[in-house]
Amino acid sequence: MKNYDVAVIGAGVVGGMISRALSRYDLKTVLLERRDDVCMGASRANSAIVHAGFDCEPGTMKALLNVRGSEMMEQVAGELGVPYVRNTSIVVGFSDEDRGKLEYLLEKGRKNGVRDLSIITGDRARELEPKLSPNVKWALLAPTGAIVCPYELTIAAVGNAMDNGVELRTGFEVSAIEHKDGGYVVSSGEDSVFAKYVINCAGVYSDKIAAMAGACDFTITPRRGEYMLLDKESGGMVKATIFRTPTAMGKGILVTRTVDGNLLMGPTAVNIEDKEDVSTTEEGLESVRMQADDMVPGIPVRQVITSFCGLRSVGSTHDFIINQKKPGFINCAGIESPGLSSAPAIAEYVVDMLEGSGLALKEKKDYNPTRRPFNWFKNLTPEEKDDVIRKEPAYGRIVCRCESVTEGEIRNALAMNPQPHDVDGVKRRTRAGMGRCQGGFCSPVVIGLLAQQMGIPFEDVTKSGKGSYIMVGRTKGGRKK
Numbered sequence: 001m002k003n004y005d006v007a008v009i010g011a012g013v014v015g016g017m018i019s020r021a022l023s024r025y026d027l028k029t030v031l032l033e034r035r036d037d038v039c040m041g042a043s044r045a046n047s048a049i050v051h052a053g054f055d056c057e058p059g060t061m062k063a064l065l066n067v068r069g070s071e072m073m074e075q076v077a078g079e080l081g082v083p084y085v086r087n088t089s090i091v092v093g094f095s096d097e098d099r100g101k102l103e104y105l106l107e108k109g110r111k112n113g114v115r116d117l118s119i120i121t122g123d124r125a126r127e128l129e130p131k132l133s134p135n136v137k138w139a140l141l142a143p144t145g146a147i148v149c150p151y152e153l154t155i156a157a158v159g160n161a162m163d164n165g166v167e168l169r170t171g172f173e174v175s176a177i178e179h180k181d182g183g184y185v186v187s188s189g190e191d192s193v194f195a196k197y198v199i200n201c202a203g204v205y206s207d208k209i210a211a212m213a214g215a216c217d218f219t220i221t222p223r224r225g226e227y228m229l230l231d232k233e234s235g236g237m238v239k240a241t242i243f244r245t246p247t248a249m250g251k252g253i254l255v256t257r258t259v260d261g262n263l264l265m266g267p268t269a270v271n272i273e274d275k276e277d278v279s280t281t282e283e284g285l286e287s288v289r290m291q292a293d294d295m296v297p298g299i300p301v302r303q304v305i306t307s308f309c310g311l312r313s314v315g316s317t318h319d320f321i322i323n324q325k326k327p328g329f330i331n332c333a334g335i336e337s338p339g340l341s342s343a344p345a346i347a348e349y350v351v352d353m354l355e356g357s358g359l360a361l362k363e364k365k366d367y368n369p370t371r372r373p374f375n376w377f378k379n380l381t382p383e384e385k386d387d388v389i390r391k392e393p394a395y396g397r398i399v400c401r402c403e404s405v406t407e408g409e410i411r412n413a414l415a416m417n418p419q420p421h422d423v424d425g426v427k428r429r430t431r432a433g434m435g436r437c438q439g440g441f442c443s444p445v446v447i448g449l450l451a452q453q454m455g456i457p458f459e460d461v462t463k464s465g466k467g468s469y470i471m472v473g474r475t476k477g478g479r480k481k
């Protein structure tokens, strides 16, 4: 059994940011993830907004960590080479009653320390966003609202942690935790690690993990959120993120551009019991369409290229649950929205908690907070690209035509920490398959490159982890699964 100072359970954005923050210090840290890749939970399927922080109840952990996280995010994204755009958030109101709700948000935001908030008229809002509905009467403007790519952020945080010495163990589904010898034996079936400190960042399963350690006094309810993503042709409809006024179930439906230039609308908010149900429904998507259309009429739904669903981890306390009920065992549970925005601040907070509990933090001399972005080639000038292609011809071969991703970029991603093992893993790192045709043309080439890199037969490559074979039937002498 291997020994570690810290074991982090769950490689979402929270576990990823905490691992990265710990990688600054001379510690042995392991990140344990049940799936075959990182970022397979809520962190890959959300609105991707770095919330300004006006929506959280003053005095809560959410308020504290959201505002701090939003302040930190630009620098963190810059260090990790992840796209981040401060595009402004606008909450729209359709009546004088809604104006009251906007005033309430403004007041909460100011109490939370959010900068530069103001209420503007519908006409002023339409000057900023000409496609807004003529029925919008008032709007709350939050210039510190931003957008980021959530899966690139998570993958890059884990990759940077690994580059700085953190060990990632995928396929490690924690099934038992035993308090022993001043630390914890964390097991996945027969396989175990020992760590002096354990951080529970298991998303919708964080209640189950806490219960294994005898440190659970909360429950987690999964809350579905369905989305539609439109082609880049529609991405220019709005610059800012447009929200409705929030309800008891959350921030409501929004319309936003993404950092990659698509248009995103959603999410719904429906509590469910199944912690695995990320299916989309006709009713859910129709309600997204109708509510988005109220704010920004005429969104061309024919340009929807995909739909998806994420599960929020709604904690029974309705706040982030970050506590240490057992010595050395820290829960980061109930990290629903604004968890993405807050993740860098949650990491900072947890590192302080660890230090407060006796973990010695000695800075490494060779810690490197930066990492070359996946999309470095895209950002070169044509002359620079020419130069790279001359040295490495794979950068001259386009694999994904919709997103202009080259073989060189895919080979680069296959070699970087954390390495992808399936087609969707390559997609989240390079955008190959993210475009209009959704992988129709590039998937066979990506499968070939994965097979070559992993040294496995073409037909053994999966779409998204165990069992999700793409080649399932016999083709001219191929093997039958």
Ligand SMILES: Cc1cc2nc3c(=O)[nH]c(=O)nc-3n(C[C@H](O)[C@H](O)[C@H](O)COP(=O)(O)OP(=O)(O)OC[C@H]3O[C@@H](n4cnc5c(N)ncnc54)[C@H](O)[C@@H]3O)c2cc1C
Pocket (backbone or CB within 6 Å): 009, 010, 011, 012, 013, 014, 015, 016, 032, 033, 034, 035, 038, 039, 040, 041, 042, 043, 044, 045, 046, 047, 048, 049, 050, 051, 172, 173, 174, 175, 201, 202, 203, 204, 205, 209, 224, 225, 226, 267, 310, 311, 312, 313, 335, 336, 337, 338, 339, 340, 341, 342
């Ligand atoms: C619909 C929706 C919209 C959202 N919009 C926003 C937004 O715009 N802005 C914002 O700030 N926040 C938003 N959020 C919230 C944000 O996405 C989450 O707060 C954040 O992603 C939570 O990260 P996490 O690492 O805690 O959880 P996750 O990303 O779910 O990661 C948990 C990880 O733990 C792993 N795991 C689970 N059980 C085990 C086990 N037994 N052993 C090992 N590993 C395990 C999982 O496989 C997973 O990888 C949204 C969330 C949703 C669902």
